[in-house]
Amino acid sequence: MPSQRVEISDVAVSPDHFIGGRRVTSELTFEVRSPLDWDWKLADVARGDALTADLAVSAAVKAFDGWSSLSAEERARFLHRLADLIDDNIDDLAVVECVDMAMLLESLQKRVIHRGAENLRNYADLAAGHEPRRWSSKGTDNVVQRMPAGPAVIITPWNAPWLLSTWKVAPALAAGNTVILKPAEWAPLSGSLLADLAAEAGFPPGVLNIVQGMGDEVGAALVADQRVRRISFTGSPETARHIGVSAARNIVPFTAELGGKGPFIVFADSDLDAAAKKAAGQYDDSGQVCLAGTRLLVEESVSDEFVGLFDKHTDAHVLGDSRNPSTTISPLIHPDHLARVEGFVDRAREAGETIMRGGDRWRQDGLWYEPTLIRPRHNDAEVVQREIFGPVLTYQTFSTEDEAISLANSTRYGLSGIVYTGSRERAERVGSSVRAGTVWVNTFLVRDLTAPFGGCRMSGIGREGGDYALDFHSDLKTVQISQGSVD
Ligand code: NAD
Numbered sequence: 001m002p003s004q005r006v007e008i009s010d011v012a013v014s015p016d017h018f019i020g021g022r023r024v025t026s027e028l029t030f031e032v033r034s035p036l037d038w039d040w041k042l043a044d045v046a047r048g049d050a051l052t053a054d055l056a057v058s059a060a061v062k063a064f065d066g067w068s069s070l071s072a073e074e075r076a077r078f079l080h081r082l083a084d085l086i087d088d089n090i091d092d093l094a095v096v097e098c099v100d101m102a103m104l105l106e107s108l109q110k111r112v113i114h115r116g117a118e119n120l121r122n123y124a125d126l127a128a129g130h131e132p133r134r135w136s137s138k139g140t141d142n143v144v145q146r147m148p149a150g151p152a153v154i155i156t157p158w159n160a161p162w163l164l165s166t167w168k169v170a171p172a173l174a175a176g177n178t179v180i181l182k183p184a185e186w187a188p189l190s191g192s193l194l195a196d197l198a199a200e201a202g203f204p205p206g207v208l209n210i211v212q213g214m215g216d217e218v219g220a221a222l223v224a225d226q227r228v229r230r231i232s233f234t235g236s237p238e239t240a241r242h243i244g245v246s247a248a249r250n251i252v253p254f255t256a257e258l259g260g261k262g263p264f265i266v267f268a269d270s271d272l273d274a275a276a277k278k279a280a281g282q283y284d285d286s287g288q289v290c291l292a293g294t295r296l297l298v299e300e301s302v303s304d305e306f307v308g309l310f311d312k313h314t315d316a317h318v319l320g321d322s323r324n325p326s327t328t329i330s331p332l333i334h335p336d337h338l339a340r341v342e343g344f345v346d347r348a349r350e351a352g353e354t355i356m357r358g359g360d361r362w363r364q365d366g367l368w369y370e371p372t373l374i375r376p377r378h379n380d381a382e383v384v385q386r387e388i389f390g391p392v393l394t395y396q397t398f399s400t401e402d403e404a405i406s407l408a409n410s411t412r413y414g415l416s417g418i419v420y421t422g423s424r425e426r427a428e429r430v431g432s433s434v435r436a437g438t439v440w441v442n443t444f445l446v447r448d449l450t451a452p453f454g455g456c457r458m459s460g461i462g463r464e465g466g467d468y469a470l471d472f473h474s475d476l477k478t479v480q481i482s483q484g485s486v487d
Contacts, residue, residue: 215239
């Protein structure tokens with residue numbers, strides 16, 4: 001029996017799983033609260049277990065033959081219908097995502113929810129436009145084709161649930177795989193709305209399944225299932241290790257988009273005010289952004305001027321309720337996460353690092369943390385080397401380009417980097433020397449959806465984006481046809 005839908009800011013949301021085209025509940029539930037007001041309980045959400053995982057994978061297996069044998073154009077029509085429904089429901093999706101994980105409402109309404117629709121359109125068209133690669137060699141005609149791989153498990157984190165779920169679901173479906181999506185337990189509700197829209201778009205039962213619950217319960221059961229042929233994960237390196245063990249056991253390819261500790265390098269020849277403004281923007285979403293440039297590296301000769309400009313732009317931030325259009329910094333997702341962020345700053349203070357600004361909760365009765373800047377005594381300080389995932393940046397200076405690059409590459413991560421410079425030559429040079437999956441020069445977060453996306457070292461395995469994601473979700477096959485004699 002499915003549970004009653006719950007009203008969340010006038011939007012009816014199902015707290016149940018969506019498996020084989022229908023709502024399925026679990027005996028156990030978990031509580032979801034709003035970071036905007038921790039006393040506000042949003043829902044008791046179904047807490048899946050091994051049986052739920054088995055049911056979902058069975059549904060995805062059953063649906064696979066039908067879905068994978070459609071042409072890419074036919075599948076694209078479903079994805080486009082879903083994209084249109086997303087655009088028709090932006091306000092409902094935005095408000096639920098906002099109260100569930102505290103991302104700014106205006107940004108969700110204007111950009112983020114629509115980007116989900118764009119993810120679907122982009123992959124639908126890319127897959128439909130794909131031509132097999134053909135060439136002749138050694139007396140044979142060669143054809144390289146993509147074959148759908150099978151059911152795919154997609155596991156997403158809490159910090160951008162809608163964006164990342166649609167980013168990962170779209171290529172899997174477009175490539176012809178069926179999907180089981182497990183959203184993060186701290187922000188599971190937009191995933192449930194995606195299921196409603198998929199049903200409305202007419203997706204055949206079992207093509208897109210949503211399973212709710214804890215990572216180490218239903219999540220672990222999903223990735224361990226031998227019938228799953230792809231695992232696409234975004235989250236922490238710790239979880240990636242667990243998933244990697246299951247993937248290895250079943251010989252299943254998996255991608256892992258993991259954390260970051262991006263450098264934000266400012267050269268003296270850059271537009272300092274623009275650089276300082278963008279640096280202060282690294283506090284957006286309370287710093288819960290894997291791509292953020294959290295280590296400010298500033299050329300010594302302009303350090304004082306830069307800090308003055310940075311302070312000016314940081315002072316302009318407004319902490320508050322994410323539904324309020326004037327708010328620029330939202331609360332953190334969860335009391336446990338706030339305590340984690342606080343722990344990093346407290347330990348830095350005890351270790352003798354300089355707290356240049358912030359360093360405390362904004363209010364004792366909420367989940368906000370002040371925008372904080374720390375000047376470490378050493379590059380191996382914990383706050384420099386570990387991902388904090390909160391509104392905490394570090395500040396270091398350098399004297400030469402080589403020193404800047406060396407500092408930039410001195411952590412175990414390699415997801416992103418940001419560089420500000422007035423020199424095109426330096427932009428190319430430093431851009432290619434920073435070891436990261438994406439480097440932005442004089443800009444940030446501009447993304448072409450067809451470009452590869454992913455991390456080096458501890459920041460991940462594999463690439464998503466454009467054809468890279470479609471190849472991941474496919475088994476590439478070479479057919480070689482003899483041009484002449486039959487052996
Ligand atoms: P997390 O690893 O704790 O959880 C991510 C997801 O994995 C959740 O859905 C969780 O339920 C699930 N999970 C946990 N244990 C599991 C297991 N044993 N088996 C299967 N699934 C399991 O990460 P989080 O705290 O939700 O997210 C924050 C992290 O995500 C940060 O490190 C951040 O940098 C990273 N992140 C990376 C990117 C990127 O694109 N590189 C984007 C966003 C977030």
